[in-house]
Amino acid sequence: MLDAILNKLMKTTPVEKEQLKSFEVHDDIPIDAFDPALSEKDHAPVLNDHFFRNKRIYVSKHNRYAPYPEHSHTFFEINYMLRGSCDEVVDGEKVHLDTGDILLMDIGSRHSIGYLGTNDLLINILFRDRDINLELLNGLRSSQSVFYEFLLDRKLGGRGDIHHLLFSHAQVDEVQDTLDRIIDEYYLQRQFADTMISGYMSILIAQLVRNYHVKVKKPASKSQQLVLEILQDIDSDFQTVSLEKLAVKYKYNRNYLSNVFKRETGTTFSETLNKQRMLNAHILLTSTALPVSEVMKRVGIRNKAFFYRKYMGYYQKTPGSNR
Structure with a gap:
């Protein structure tokens, strides 16, 4: 130091x-x-x-x-x-x-x-x-x-x-x-x-x-490993990722993926995706001068009313108030 x-x-x-x-x-x-x-x-x-x-x-x-x-x-x-x-x-x-x-x-x-x-x-x-x-x-x-x-x-x-x-x-x-x-x-x-x-x-x-060498009682399950990979997909491709695309990627039924994700994380795929999109929207709104419409586009949301409602739910303020 x-x-x-x-x-x-x-x-x-x-x-x-x-x-x-x-x-x-x-x-x-x-x-x-x-x-x-x-x-x-x-x-x-x-x-x-x-x-x-x-x-x-x-x-x-x-x-x-x-x-x-x-x-x-x-x-x-x-x-x-x-x-x-x-x-x-x-x-x-x-x-x-x-x-x-x-x-x-x-x-x-x-x-x-x-x-x-x-x-x-x-x-x-x-x-x-x-x-x-x-x-x-x-x-x-x-x-x-x-x-x-x-x-x-x-x-x-x-x-x-x-x-x-x-x-x-x-x-x-x-x-x-x-x-x-x-x-x-x-x-x-x-x-x-x-x-x-x-x-x-x-x-x-x-x-x-x-x-830290102490071993765990049991290794991560296959479903935990799968959900970890899905979380990584959401983190890196939140603009366009969807359950349909992931079902094709991992060769599983869409409903199966949805159920496994909810069981392992305690929240739905759509809720997690929306949270990731709102986090990135908040970063753009607080660190750039991009208009709200462009921020929506960059995080993969088209519906303005939906975007405003979700943003208000997460941050208790409108997107424009961060400017």
Whole structure:
């Protein structure tokens, strides 16, 4: 890690100065970062996708000098112990992190973080299941590691028995360099930083699969492998992909494919395809000056009323309001 970045992270922030006075949390997370419905349902704060409005991966330093109360989130979280140590409670289980340890938590995991002192640096890296590279995941299929099972289960829409994974610093020497590179890129914000960070995240996933050797109880089934390939088709060809085309490609009946997809992911093919199209539409609407009609065309939707209705359903605003 660059010395300039490390020195920046070691500096006391305004929030930390307040916490140092009272040893109580002074939360700097805005109110709209919490999901009110899920928070009420879980009886604990639940963080939403607020952090990903302008970036695919979010990195931050956890504020020191006060324990952080139990909460959960609608995304994956990596806690990387850059310096020192800390104690957490994850889904009721006590977890201790030393320098170099990495804790990966699933979507919906509930956790609290203990007191961090001056020499403790805990880095949070947040990412969503949509940012798991499907081509990479498919390529890692032969590894059959616990981490592979963890990612595969989430990508297929489930939440299995594994809710968090702890990677000891003794297991992941090469991973620390990749994490340091992600942190450097994030804070330097040089040209193409987002692209570099996404690339490093793929490397990080591959390295964790390679280094976490505990075997799964059973390999992915043929139907899971098939659905993973279909998800990859949706990801790469969302403009024109259809069940009819996939039925021809994989030599299965259309209704069979539809039923297998719903069984393995918990959602329909059309719902998943529409979600992918809306995600790409949102990226185009927030990062380009393309007219809405051109955005519709680029994501494979022709019906304007349908597009507006779906977009409103996902983002609670009209496509034009993002301009």
